[in-house]
Amino acid sequence: MTRLFDQKISVLNIGLQSFADNIATAGAPVSSIMWQPPAEGQIEAGLVLARLLNDPEVIKANEIAMERYLGVEPVLVDVQTAGDVLPDFRADKRLLHSGPPIAWQDMCGPVKGALMGAAVYEGWAKNVEDASRMLESGEIQFSPCHSYNAVGPMAGIISPSMPVWVVEDANSEARHRTFSNFNEGLGKVLRFGANSTEVLDRLRWIEQELAPTLQKTLQVTGPIELKPIMAQALHMGDEVHNRNAAATGILIKKLAPSILKTDASTDVQERVLSFLASNDHFFLNLSMAACKNMLNAAAGVPNSTMVTVMARNGVNFGIRMSGTGDQWFQAPANPVDGLFFPGYGVEDAAADLGDSAITETAGVGGFAMASSPAIVKFVGGTPQDATNNSRRMQSITLGTNPAFTLPPLNFAPTAAGIDAIKVVDRGVLPIINTGIAHKEAGVGQIGAGITTAPLQCFVEALLTLWAKRKGNS
Incomplete structure (x- = not known):
């Protein structure tokens, strides 16, 4: 030991940077490795992680889940009324909302406001005060959109009378279906909790004029493949979550x-085309339904640790994992680091909100930010940050999706198939670019930024999978 200190010392520091700083101050060469215990040092989670890492059954299950996800060909086939195509949706007074399940008293302002507006829109309530009473008492029920194979941005509201996009997997015999509501455009909208007469009148126009025209239009076009549109848009500056202009x-x-070939009147055709042209985010809801369709195929594979849902309800963040079926794993939503519109700040913001993180779950959105350098003007950061985000996500996924490529990364495919094991083991959290809603109903969007999924969701999912395996052994 004494002779050791007579020699020239080179130090490899693992852990706290301050240890390395002290050694460097003393004049010794030191190299640092950034490391922290997996699962933030949770002992039980660390033990489970060690057992699941490189487990042959898990590896095989993840290969199956990933193959199913990659094999889906989502196509837009129809526009229908939600109550007609979502199973048992008309059986009672029920509304759908974004994110994992949540009680009325725990909801954020925008979701409450949107649910009340939808109850008035359906004619179940005379006004929003009456709707609030009915929702609080349980006279009107509510469930997550994901429980019905549906998705909706921000508050995510779908009611029985609302039109929905119908997306099918063209490559499956069963032609598995997913659904999304229609994008309402800009201004005061239900998805941010607004429920004024103006908002409800627009929803009725969507139901009575826009949707029937687009339904007739799809009868002329036939099924529209959505993957090629998404892939082309990635080459034109979109990431198909917060930027959908292309x-x-x-x-x-x-x-x-x-549209011009339908029997709709010229006035209707003009209004429909004007509405579409004025809303750069109109494709978002289709992008979400396509991603949901791809990920549904990967769900329910025993022992798989592939994440099939990420969603937020304005309070909690929730995930589903393939090997644990429809079970939700929730944790408080992480704050959003972003840019606020003039006059607003973090104290005005609701927690992260919406089903649109299904895009990141499928490998686009925040995972494809490298293809959309202009997005940083909206969510903050630099183009290099966007590229770094796409590269970093490769460390927590099972593979890549060759259908979606990123020109700034030499057309490398997007990282896809979030692996809960890698998230917990490496401490790298899935990144999401997102809009920021005001915490009060109806104020609307007040900014946009970057957030991450909370680690504890993935920890709980792995603990549950391990307990399930032990119970079956």
């Missing part, structure tokens, strides 16, 4: 000639 333009190009 994807919406491509969709309009496909729809417009057929």
